[in-house]
Amino acid sequence: MKHLFFAALLLGAGRAAGQPSPRQLYPGLFEAVQLGHVYADGKTFVDATPLQPPAAIEQAYQAEHTRPGFDLKAFADAHFRAPGAAAGGYQSDVPAGIRHHLDTLWTVLARRADDAALPAGSSLVPLPHPYIVPGGRFREVYYWDSYFTMLGLVESHRLALVRHMLDNFAYLIGRYGFVPNGNRTYYLTRSQPPFFGAMVALLAQTEGDTVLLRYQAPLLREYCYWMADAAAVPAGQARGPVVRLPDGTLLNRYWDASTAPREESYAEDVAAQQLSAQPAAQFYRNVRAAAASGWDFSSRWFGPAGTLASIQTTDLVPVDLNCLLYRTEQLLARTYALQGNAARARDFQTAAARRARAVLARCWSPQLGWFVDYNWRTRRPAPQPTLAGVYPLAFGLATAPQAQLVAAKLGKDFLKPGGLATTLATTRQQWDAPNAWAPLQWLAVQGLARYQQPALARTVAQRWTALNVRVFEQTGKLLEKYNVVDTQLKAGGGEYPLQDGFGWTNGVLLNLLNHYPAAAPGQ
Template sequence: MRPIALTSLSFVALMCVACSSQPPATWSYADAQGRANLPPDQAYPELFEAVQRGQVFTDQKHFVDALPNRDPARIRADYLAQRGRDGFDIKAFVKDNFIESGAAESPAPRPGAPIKEHIDNLWPVLSRSYSQVPAYSSLLPLPQPYVVPGGRFREMYYWDSYFTMLGLEQSGDKAQVRQMTDNFAYMIDTYGHIPNGNRTYYLSRSQPPFFAYMVELQARIEGDQAYGRYLPQLQKEYAYWMEGAQALKPGDAARHVVKLADGSVLNRYWDASPTPRQESWLQDVSTAEQVPERPKEEVWRDLRAGAESGWDFSSRWLDDGQNLASIRTTAIVPVDLNSLIYHLEHTIAKACETVQNMACVQAYGRRAELRQRAIEKHLWNADKGFYVDYDWQRNQQRQGLTAATLFPLYTGLAAVEHANRTADAVRDGLLRPGGIATTQASNGQQWDEPNGWAPLQWVAVEGLERYQHTALAQQIGSRFLQQVENLYGKENKLVEKYDLSGRGDGGGGGEYELQDGFGWTNGVTLMLLGKYGETSQSLVGK
């Protein structure tokens, strides 16, 4: 059967819940080509809202990951019939009708092991294989095994996985790098894009497009034939991000695409659904209630777009830089997203070259050239000397210095002079005792001060090295590596994010407790150990 590519607008219409009285015990990745279960807020909306609003679980993600133990339509009907009765106990009802997703996973390989041994031993703990999933599960089956981040994150995430895959390759597990690349290619073929994660409630959005980097990694392992093999999926992902571009008029936006007044075509984050995120439902409802003057659907789409960015949440997306209710993600053209799509365009051109399609090489090379010019024109702040985001609705640059400024260096699109000035700005404005800061704002959001994140450290190191700023790259990488090693020495774990202020703690803020595991931290740590090894301690103060 030919795979059905689901656009973000059509996937809801194509979802269905099996309606036979004797449903199959499982459904497989092959079934996903024609069906996916309804996400929880659609399968049993009244129960879903009551559970989330009543905070039956402390973490809103817990219920959307729970497994219905029978047909959701029947659970819904029973709930509607019983909820008005005296003595109805919603917690007991949930316990009777759902298998809970379990407590947050806390991987615990051998205590006191050297950090590299600890990470190598974590990979099997974090590995999953779900070519079949139970009927009615919110989990999307995948044909190959994969690695999850850890903790509450029990599914495979898009941009997390690239940095995890770097670590897997460093650990010698090249087979799993190929398996995960194949999983992402499969999702593009099946759903028309790579979802935020392999859950039904993530299907309406993607995440920072690192698939081209995954293909590049696989090509380093096996040779350039990998480019040709994944060319169809590279082009399909590009089509997802560029859908609607041809019909746009200057000053307008459609889905992920923006056309500026001068005709430049750039991209933004966006989500197909203007509803609260199921996994953070109560938080999103509360945020929209704080700004009654704004349509709540507009706030919810901006929150979802912020989740698609991976920076959920950050002052980057906030109108006042402080309050989440001022979020305007869809009004912003992000420098990191457009740098990644520039790299995607270049990668497609290279893939076309490997199959000797020169017309394709020229077409995508031209698109990359036009995007590079638009980035240098609109996202370069000549006065401040670094790359910024752009508010396309107000036709003006955003002013904040963030770690996203290094993505043009990471992808190689930056002019040398601009790269040099960006390096100076980063050294002066973002360098911290524990690595490179995410932003300069401190507001309680997890993608702001004082937190630092492993993928941004790696982007900084690679981008700065690419433009011969090796000393600054080493300073950033070594400081972060020391931060990771210090916390590991104290608590025997690697965590999702770190407090870079020098206290040697894990990060804070955000919508949930600090998680350990942790996929992308493990991967980046192994890469930094490979670069700097035991030199980190001596370089921290330099």
């Protein structure tokens, strides 16, 4: 396997430099706007379109901001055009029904290929093919969201759009060596849960093995991003996204290359860091790594204090991430087998088997009867169960007895009137109870079905889709997340208001409606 990791080292190196981000373009002005809360949402400014060249705006700010009576909001309004919501003008036709709404939303949330000649200073990274955005404040493509959106596109027979989105991700991998969190300059320091392989496999289910071969190169290069410099990581240490356990086993963690506050949540991060005992760089990296996980934020990432100030994301080997990379290794093995390259196929089969053994050994908690994250520093499994524990079922790593225990705990502890709670901890964080999210419902349903638990799978699907449909009939909206404990209340928590749209909710809902038709009678 040594040559495989040398390949990772070579292919993962030398990523192209990205466009400058807003903080780099507007030193001083950026901090003033974000810390001054000129906009209610910190993402507004970093998404705004500059009306003059960035250098001219920065020069004007330096010349004007010390003058008596300077109005920062007026200056921002004069030099930037603030963005609107992704589907801001759309009005739902509730009487037409949920399926009509879902079909219409694909058009509402679709974006054409971006103009490569964007205004100077735009934070958008242009994509060469059409894509779907989630909705609301999320005006760009998001990596792991897109897999769950694609589930609905496949059900809607919009395979051309699935191919376009895959080609966009392949383009981003070719340009940066990985898929960024989203196609914005301020996201170019981190990725998200690596669902590219799952996307490729999804299209291959319809179009055959040629799809696997078509995307082999970007699939390999993304894998190399996650395994970069693996050969140089000493036992018991970590470097970037790679963790080498004391016995030499290689696993992965979520990672962000930056140690600065997130640009899109700058004021929030600066304020939160002041409450933490961690050095600023360490705290910001842990916060950014949690953003890379997609679970921003959750008690899952917190230390014994149970607060954001104690966040320890980079100390954890996440069970979900390593299941996804296990799937990637399996797919790469298959692509090489299709090409008749038995040696390379065997390398990746071996890597997948080693990763599976490590996940079963480190992430299974017999005390909890559950799969959890593993703290590589303390060499102990995390004490709290979260819905990330369904990934080993969804991707086939779990043993049959483990799957039975997970199913029992799902039904006893996680199952609520509206579906599965994200964690068993009720906090003000949006990735905790009482909130629930479409991707985790779908993964749980798939895992339960895979391990012969059809009744519970149907119950989860039924409760989730019924909640989605009822909220739509009452409000005309499908939402980013839902309160599954008290289904009459909205989901809360997080750094921004509840968003509607919503790409991954739409995709999962249509998939479950089609595969569990009894879940929403009459729909």
